[in-house]
Amino acid sequence: MAQLREVAAKDVKGLKLDPVDEKTLAGAQAILSDVEKDGEKGFLKHAERLGDLKAGQNFMIGKDELKAAFDALPEKDRGVLERTADRVRKFAEAQRGSIKDIEVPVPGGSAGHQLAPVRVAGCYAPGGRYPLPSSVIMTAVTARVAGVESVWVASPNPQPATLAAAFIAGADGLLAAGGAHAIGAFAYGLExxxxxxxxxxGPGNRWVTAAKKLVSGLVSIDMLAGPSECLVMADSTADPAVIAADLLAQAEHDTDALPVLVTWDKELPAKVNAELKSQLETLTTAEVASVAVSKGFYVIAADKEEAITVTSTVGPEHLEVMTTDAKADTARISSYGGAFIGQKSAEVIGDYGAGPNHVLPTSGSARYTGGLSIFTFLRIRTFLHMDDEDSTEQTELFNDAVHLARMEGLEGHARAAEARLKGINKRANGAAEENGDAPEPKKAKTDDAE
Structure with missing residues (x-):
């Protein structure tokens, strides 16, 4: 039966962001090129070839059909989806309320920034091994709260719960396809x-990730998501059965998922491995989870300090801290996507809508980015507005710009600043003359003066 293997602390390296191979990138590029060149025809070519659609099958599901799917769900299912969306929405609204437009004075006027949502968002939800209506809620609800005008969902073989989630999230429609061709439809549009x-x-398989990588720059993307990761940092007070359950919850996502245990309790790994063995015997997804567990590992650190260093080095997507002082210990870890502090803070509750988003950075990218949020859909646009009366500070600002431009060898920049500076000086002299303060003109030199 699969078990976590031991890895020495000194041998732990940071996860590397390499979620797609060159062969997949090349294949995704060919698909994207067809969609860009031939539009709907190119999209359908690959959607039908890969089994997303049958010839002539409708691939666009509109609002009315999404609502019908929601109405047809059992009442209990509808309630779960509605409550989940409401929690995610409230958290996103709190995020939006944490930032605002600003305006500050500068010499001669004001400067500031304004927050503006993007106009159109495409939200991808996997639909291969498992349908993921939770991912529809996490992405589309957040986009709507950010103020995005047009929100679209794509998911292959969408199940009724996925369609219902798109309705609850306020999507304009759902594209019933996945893979690189769906990303192409989002990037280039479909007539x-x-x-x-x-x-x-939104997360997806390696074809989705490859396509997102290739269209990045033409459009913005949230991140390049690889297989799921969960790292539990625990001491002797942690429950081995709970640790094992949480590691299996991530392991069942994908055979490439990465479960990790970091501890300074020498007895804990054996207890966790025993629990993994026991729980896998009855887990319906054991075929997938056991493969992931066999790729996972545990580290027995010399002490808490080393455990924190190892955890920060890995920079996991999901971090669970099960220690006697979990809050303080978490604060000392430098890199993670989402933290779950204390044994009661189950990562699965994060997956299923406590509030924070479950689309999180993987493969070590938590070193420089965070998870999906309303900020993913917002642009910060700055402005400068100078129309106040001239001042000494304004003159200094333009003089500094002239000087700095010439330091950089950019004479055109210097002259553009000087063009305004001449106006400032002219207005200043004119004002002085009106007030009788204009300097007297210099007299020409004479021989007597010499």
Missing amino acids: DKIPACDVIV
């Missing part, structure tokens, strides 16, 4: 069906 998106978000 009168889907507009070209400004941002594409």
